[in-house]
Amino acid sequence: MAILEWIRFLVGAAFLLGGLTVFGIELFGVFHYKYVLNRMHAAALGDTLGIALCMLGLVIFSGFNFTSVKMILVVVFLWFASPVASHMVARFEVSTNEEIEKECEIDKGEE
Amino acid sequence: MxxxxxxxxxxxxxxxxxxxxxxxxxxxxxxxxEMKPQKPFKEDVELQRKRLHDELILNQRIYDVEHNNKILAFRKFYRFISVIFVAALMAILLYMVSYLPPTGDATNPDNNEVAAKYIEDGMADTGAVNIVTGMILDYRAFDTLGESNVLFIATCAVLILLRLDKNEKTDTTKEEEEENDRLYEPKNDIILQKVAFFLVPLIIIFGIYVILNGHISPGGGFSGGAIIGAGLILYLNAFGFQKTERFFTQKTYKWICFVALSFYCLAKTYSFYCGAHHLETGIPLGTPGDIISAGLILPLNICVGLVVACTMYAFYAMFRKGGF
Amino acid sequence: MTLLETGYQGLFTVVPIILAFMVILCLVRAIKGPRIADRIVAVNMMGTMTMVIIAILAIKMEEGYLVDICIIYAMISFLAVTLLAKVYMGVYAEKKKKEEKENGHT
Structure with a gap:
């Protein structure tokens, strides 16, 4: 049984560290890009993939019980909520920035 | 020539x-x-009397030296007395500090029997697994009643200060009234609406879960009520005031708060009079760990949760629109 | 303490510390961010990392109820982002309209 425990530990740790790496990439992107609409791509990475990997690792650690169900619920909730939050932020940025033509091309056909 | x-x-x-x-x-x-000659300025007697009267009152008000002197003297006196009062208060409090027990002493009152009593007998007395809920809703329920009342009174005060009078906007058109609440904001964001359609029930169900499990797990009325309030705010944000006012108006708020607070009051009064500590109340405690257990704690939790949720929503609506 | 337990303890100690450093860097972004949207995005990122920290603590201390706080955190963070974006949009539009009115009058 010891080997099974070790396998569980290693797989879980791999997922957790993978999530941590994603968070690091997210942070790098946020500091690397120069404009909000570019930064948002990096920031949305952690909201979806990063937290999913971390929670998957923790679910593997804890086994299948009520706690892990709640963790999966967090991930599902964020997968619903994060794109909408990004949409709101992008809409906010586009509608309040007066010099947006300097940063990117926008399609003026609709408005 | x-x-x-x-x-x-x-x-x-x-x-x-x-x-x-x-x-x-x-x-x-x-x-x-040609310019016609100006008529001489004529004043009928009543008008003149009124004007003179007004001037007299104005003079009295502005140059009422005697009264003004009184006010100035009172102000000086007030400052003097307030400084003396604050100094005396500081002296008394500092004097009391010297009576506090030294830190780190094992016989200090913060290590006394009350905490040990709560920890040891809490579950047997109240039937709640979560000792904190047992404390705030059973041993110290009057305190929690005061907190709920404070929330209600705070909402009343904000209502007095911020409410827009309905009479001011009687002559607005229907369209303006419709846009009134969110005149400058983007309306009907379809993406937000679709997601709020999924998430609002989820949030509210989670809040209900936190409230109902208040005596078993961490949580309780205050946190669960805050979560339900957040759900209501999200609904309001996505769909606008018009949709929300179909089921939540000032009347609803008043009735919910009234019913919850008075039920809390009556239930706790009964419990205090008829079952203070070792008396028999007739309310079964149930087995600790079940959802329907712990006597009065569950209904009291629900009351507190309702008050908190309504208060959160009412604050938000009032600061955004000035009435709901 | 066996080697496995040591591994678990080390993992659950090191990962929150790294995440805490990342949160501090996010705070730097939130303070530096030239636009309001930058700050909102940074605060959202901080919320996500805090959720992971709380979940790790829940596993480490074997208190499953801590995960409830994660869910609440996710809800509040989402609500904050949408509300802030919407309210700021309203404020900006109002200011713009007022400026236009003043310019039109003068």
């Missing part, structure tokens, strides 16, 4: 008239445009 015109013809031209006007012989406007 080197005129081209003869004398008679010259008299008919405008230049001649101009010349005469310039020399002052004849003013062409003298009988045509």
């Amino acid at each position: 080197s005129r081209l015109l003869s004398e008679e013809e010259y008299r008919k031209t405008k230049a001649y008239r101009m010349k005469r006007w310039y020399h002052g012989d004849k003013d062409p406007y003298i009988s045509k445009v």
Whole structure:
């Protein structure tokens, strides 16, 4: 049984560290890009993939019980909520920035 | 005279008239445009009396030296007394600090029997697995009643301060009234609406779960009520005031708060009078760990949760729109 | 303490510390961010990392109820982002309209 425990530990740790790496990439992107609409791509990475990997690792650690169900619920909730939050932020940025033509091309056909 | 015109013809031209006007012989406007003489300023007796009366009152108010001196003296006196009062209060409090027990002493009152009693007998007395809920809703339920009342009173005060009067906007058109709440905000964001359609029930169900499990797991009325309030705010944000006012208005708020607070009051009064500590209340405690257990704690939790949720929503609505 | 337990303890100690450093860097972004949207995005990122920290603590201390706080955190963070974006949009539009009115009058 010891080997099974070790396998569980290693797989879980791999997922957790993978999530941590994603968070690091997210942070790098946020500091690397120069404009909000570019930064948002990096920031949305952690909201979806990063937290999913971390929670998957923790679910593997804890086994299948009520706690892990709640963790999966967090991930599902964020997968619903994060794109909408990004949409709101992008809409906010586009509608309040007066010099947006300097940063990117926008399609003026609709408005 | 080197005129081209003869004398008679010259008299008919405008230049001649101009010349005469310039020399002052004849003013062409003298009988045509005239100002009527101004009527002398007349005042009937009543108007005069009123004016004099007003001036008298104004003078009395502005130059009421005697009263003003009184006010100035009172202000000086007030400052003096307040400084003395604060100094005395500080002295008393600092004096009391010297009576506090030294830190780190094992016989200090913060290590006394009350905490040990709560920890040891809490579950048997209240039936709640979560000791904190047992404390705030059973041993110290009056305190929690005060907190709920504070929330209600705070909402009332904010309502007094921020509410827009309905009479001010009677002459607005229907369209304006419709846009009134979110005049400058983007309306009907379809993406947000679709997601709020999924998430709002989820949030509210989670809040209900936190409230109902208040005596078993961490949580309780205050946190669960805050979560339900957040759900309501999200619904309001996505769909607008018009949709929300179909089920939540000021009347609803008043009734929910009234019913919850008075039920809390009555239930706790019964429990205090009839079952203070070792008396028999007739309310079964149930097995600790079940959802329906712990006597009065569950309904009291629900009351507190309702009050908190309504208060959160009411605050948000009032600060955004000035009424709901 | 066996080697496995040591591994678990080390993992659950090191990962929250790294995440805490990342949260501090996010705070730097939130303070530096030239636009309001930058700050909102940074605060959202901080919320996500805090959720992971709380979940790790829940596993480490074997208190499953801590995960409830994660869910609440996710809800509040989402609500904050949408509300802030919407309210700021409203404020900006109002200011713009007022400026236009003043310019039109003068």
